[in-house]
Amino acid sequence: MLTRADFPDDFVFGAATSAYQIEGHSFGGAGPTLWDSFAAKPDKVVNGETGAIACDHYHRFPQDLALLQGFDAYRFSTSWARVLPEGKGQINQQGLDFYDRLVDTTLANGLSPFLTLYHWDMPAALDDLGGWTHPDVAHWFGDFCDIVLDRIGDRVASVATINEPWCVTYLSYFLGYHAPGLQDISATAQSVHNVLKAHGEAMLRLRSRGQKNLGIVLNFEAVTPASQSEADHKATQRYDAIMNRLFAQPVFSGTYPQPVLAEFEPHLPANWQDDMTMISAELDWLGVNYYTSKTVADEPALPWPHLGFLGSDRPKTQMGWEIHPEGLFDILHWLEQEFTGKTPLFITENGMALADEIENQAVHDPARISFIQTHLQQVQKAIHFGVNVKGYFYWSLLDNFEWAFGYEKRFGLVHVDFETQKRTPKSSFDFLRDLGSDQIKSP
Ligand code: FCB
Numbered sequence: 171m172l173t174r175a176d177f178p179d180d181f182v183f184g185a186a187t188s189a190y191q192i193e194g195h196s197f198g199g200a201g202p203t204l205w206d207s208f209a210a211k212p213d214k215v216v217n218g219e220t221g222a223i224a225c226d227h228y229h230r231f232p233q234d235l236a237l238l239q240g241f242d243a244y245r246f247s248t249s250w251a252r253v254l255p256e257g258k259g260q261i262n263q264q265g266l267d268f269y270d271r272l273v274d275t276t277l278a279n280g281l282s283p284f285l286t287l288y289h290w291d292m293p294a295a296l297d298d299l300g301g302w303t304h305p306d307v308a309h310w311f312g313d314f315c316d317i318v319l320d321r322i323g324d325r326v327a328s329v330a331t332i333n334e335p336w337c338v339t340y341l342s343y344f345l346g347y348h349a350p351g352l353q354d355i356s357a358t359a360q361s362v363h364n365v366l367k368a369h370g371e372a373m374l375r376l377r378s379r380g381q382k383n384l385g386i387v388l389n390f391e392a393v394t395p396a397s398q399s400e401a402d403h404k405a406t407q408r409y410d411a412i413m414n415r416l417f418a419q420p421v422f423s424g425t426y427p428q429p430v431l432a433e434f435e436p437h438l439p440a441n442w443q444d445d446m447t448m449i450s451a452e453l454d455w456l457g458v459n460y461y462t463s464k465t466v467a468d469e470p471a472l473p474w475p476h477l478g479f480l481g482s483d484r485p486k487t488q489m490g491w492e493i494h495p496e497g498l499f500d501i502l503h504w505l506e507q508e509f510t511g512k513t514p515l516f517i518t519e520n521g522m523a524l525a526d527e528i529e530n531q532a533v534h535d536p537a538r539i540s541f542i543q544t545h546l547q548q549v550q551k552a553i554h555f556g557v558n559v560k561g562y563f564y565w566s567l568l569d570n571f572e573w574a575f576g577y578e579k580r581f582g583l584v585h586v587d588f589e590t591q592k593r594t595p596k597s598s599f600d601f602l603r604d605l606g607s608d609q610i611k612s613p
Contacts, residue, residue, distance in 0.1 A: 172543060172605060176550050182282065182561030183606025184243035185583060186519055188289035188333065191570040192227040193249065195220070195291075199262045201255025204297035205290070205573070208349030216576035221291075224571045226591050231272055234568065235279045237584060237595065240607040243282040245518060245563045246272065247289035247333065248318050250311075257293030258310050266321045273322045282327035284518075284563070286387060287315050287372065289333040290348070290573075297350055302338060302361035302368075305439065311368040312375050319381060328383035330457055330518070331372040335365045335417045336389055347574055355474075359437035363445070366420050370448035377451070386421060387457030387518045390414050390505075392497025396467035396480045405468035408475045413464075414501070422509035424450035433474055455560070456510055457518030460501055460545075462487075463494035487541075488523035488579055495544040502552040502559060514560040520545050521565035523572070523579040526596060533585045533596040542602055564602055568593070 190205060206222075209215040227234055238244055250257065252265035276283040288311065292301050296310060304310075315331070323329075332338065342348040344358040352358075369386055376384050393410050395402040411427035419427050424446040426434065469478035484492040502515060522541045526533045546562060553559050569582035577588050583599035586592070 172546055172550065174605060174607070178553065178560075180560065182242045182516070183602065184241050184245055184281070184284065184561065184563040185238060185567035185602075186245035186284075186563040186565050187227070187567050187570065188247040188286065188291075189249035189252065190221040190224070190289070190291040191566070191572070192225040192568055193221070193252070194223045194226045194228045195249070195252070196222040197226075197228040198252065198268055199255065199264045200249060200252035201257070201262075202294040203249070203251045203291040204294055204301060204349040207294050207297065208351055211351070214349075214351055215574050216578055219571065219576035221571045223588075225568050225586050225588075227568070228268065230591065232275055233593070234584075235272075235275050235281065237593065237599075238281055238567065239279050240603045241281060242606060243284050243327065243561065243563070244276050244567075245284040245286065246276075247286040249291045250288065250314050251291055251293035253317055254293065254314055255295075257296035258313060261317060266317070269318065269322050273325045277325060283322075283325065284328045284330070284516075285318075285322070285326040286330040286333050287318060288331065288338075288368075290338060292349075301350060302343070302364050303357045304364070307364050308367035308371045312371040315372045316375055316379075319376065319379060323379065323381050328385065328455065329376060329381055330385050330387045331369045331376075332365060333387045333457075334389045334459060335362070335369070335386075336413065338365050340412060340416070355433065356437040359434035360439060362416065362434065363438050363442055366417065366449045367445050369421070370445065370451060373451040373453075374448060383454050385453050385455040385457055385516075386417075387459060388417050388421075389459040389461075389519075390501045391461075392463035392494055392500050394463070394465050396465050396478075399468070401468035401470075402466065405475075405477055406466040409464065409466045409477055412475060418456075418505070418509050420446065420449050421453065422450065429475075453513060455514040455516055456505070457516050458501065458505070459519035459565070460498045460517065461520065461522075462491035463497040464492075488525050489575070491522075493522070493541060495541075495548045498545050499548040499551050502549070502557045503555060506552075506557045510558075512558050514558050516561040516563065517545075517549060517559065518563050519565035520562065521581050523581045526569070526580045526582075526585055528585060528587075528594055531594065533594055535596045535598045538596065538598040539601045542598060546605075
């Protein structure tokens with residue numbers, strides 16, 4: 171049994187959310203996002219669902235944050251289109267007022283506010299101009315960051331620029347599963363570089379304002395080759411370059427991983443090399459999102475990157491993602507050795523979807539408790555090996571809008587009935603809160 175005493179005194183326990191997934195985007199004068207445009211197209215999002223109402227957190231945040239008492243921190247994001255409905259120009263004061271109240275309420279509940287500036291909700295007006303492929307997007311993003319921090323920068327404990335650039339770019343412009351749903355290598359290469367530039371520009375602006383605790387949140391998967399063959403090893407290196415190094419390497423070393431650069435270079439903006447110094451500005455911390463692992467095989471018949479993924483005997487979540495806690499240790503250890511050294515790491519997301527149901531007004535989710543426990547054991551092991559892990563945020567506080575999967579997949583510590591908006595904390599919620607607040611209790 172893990173207890174609070176197994177972690178350093180300053181280790182932070184928290185829960186994470188993001189703006190579009192919970193707030194209710196139709197409230198408070200927000201402009202449309204690219205997820206609204208994407209959901210309007212056939213077969214892109216389950217049932218064509220959107221974040222229009224979501225968890226109605228826009229109105230219910232006082233109750234939602236009160237639930238979190240006993241945790242140390244709350245990770246949330248600001249919606250670009252709520253603050254700037256057209257993406258630039260006219261500010262929606264109601265949007266800034268909302269984040270102002272949100273931060274005060276977070277603090278009033280004894281929680282450190284961990285802000286993420288961008289968690290995937292590009293204003294539709296900017297997406298119409300090319301979104302992350304537009305040459306000016308880094309500048310637009312920098313302006314948005316300044317506006318947000320002018321209002322709440324004095325009270326947030328930490329700031330992440332961008333959540334999961336891999337999803338913002340590769341998943342959205344190459345694989346096409348997320349908005350804007352393109353499958354275009356040229357747009358992908360440009361979006362990758364522009365997202366990194368936007369991160370760099372934000373870092374520059376935030377540093378010059380004297381903002382403290384600046385980081386970025388990247389997602390990682392543990393990867394293993396399907397066989398000992400040379401071809402499967404090379405395929406695994408390609409996947410690792412795309413999945414794990416495409417953003418970590420530029421941010422920490424100022425270079426692109428070779429297997430990706432070889433494909434992307436003809437499509438990158440002219441003089442891209444000049445941006446690499448700004449992109450690799452020193453970070454105060456790195457956010458690590460970890461959910462799953464993959465077994466990778468070479469598939470020469472498929473287009474680049476010629477990859478196949480094999481099934482495994484490992485148990486799976488409601489998403490079909492295999493559960494592999496040991497992979498979290500491997501990622502943390504690898505990051506420390508190769509890129510981060512003693513830079514603090516935070517697990518900014520880790521969690522599982524389950525088809526939770528209410529029975530007798532409660533949700534009993536022992537599988538989620540075990541998921542959290544086994545992953546935290548790996549975090550503890552990494553700390554024991556000298557990796558500087560400073561905190562763990564469960565994804566997510568609430569069941570919410572799970573992007574292309576709509577409302578079907580439930581990741582929350584708290585069950586949300588989307589008809590009535592009733593909240594029911596699950597047994598995993600009690601488990602994690604009690605662990606973090608040092609009230610020892612068996613699952
Ligand atoms: C991550 C996202 C988060 C949520 C979880 C399940 O990739 O950052 O918004 O969708 O996956």
